[in-house]
Amino acid sequence: MICALGSAVCYGTASVLQAVAARAAEPGTGSGVDPALLLRALRQWRYAAGLGLDGLGFALQIVALRALPIYAVGAALAASLAVTAVVAARVLRVRLSSTEWAAVAVVCGGLAMLGLASGAEGHGTGPAALRWALPAVVAAILLAGAVAGRLPGRARALVLGLGAGFGFGVVEVAVRLIDPADPLAPGNPALWALPLAGGAAFLLLTSAFQRGSVTTATAGLVLGETVGPALVGVAWLGDRTRDGLAWLAVTGFAVAVAGALTLARFGEPPAPAGPGGTAGKRAGGRAGGRAGE
Structure with missing residues (x-):
């Protein structure tokens, strides 16, 4: 759990x-899947630094997935939005309301319940079709991204965010389906689905960050990377809770994800300053918040 929280x-x-x-990068064609956009974003030092942190987070995530059920790791990763909220409050001078500070506390409480209720990692391997389903899901994610490029703004951001979440969810499942005794076995489709899913997720998420509401995209991301992998872990990989504490795990999972969704707006970069030198309100007063320049 320490590794999951570190991730x-x-x-x-x-x-x-x-x-x-991503918002500072030059816009491209408007397609939901735009590899050139990712290359342009990489020219920004902030994006490169973020990738370095993502690499460290992924290493910690692998360790966590080898010891905890997927649902516990997924909920911990959803709590990254609480981290984003606190960091945004300091770095971007975004003000957190009392409700949002309460949401941070709710996320922490949900994770505490999960920590108490989680059993050990399941040892199921699932049917052989599950491994072959992973690359098929990646192909579907890329197709959804291409379609999303033609949708209106909010719908596009939601589909891109969900696609990115499903991509990261495939990564979580693939880690569990790779045999640690022979991790480089070429016959295991989960091995090559893992980098493909991660790459697809980054493409879609970067496009969502630049072209649509990052708040909407981040909410889709949280749902995609938590609910689906959790169900796969319970249904096919043998993830269980401690005896008699299934209710506490379900409650903790729901509470942590709900608190994270409350904080989804903190994926949003600050609004540009207006003529008076102060930042304007986000569209529709999103989440009731204002962002300073």
């Missing part, structure tokens, strides 16, 4: 850096 700290801090860098 959340890395991912949450990286989100602030990458959101700002």
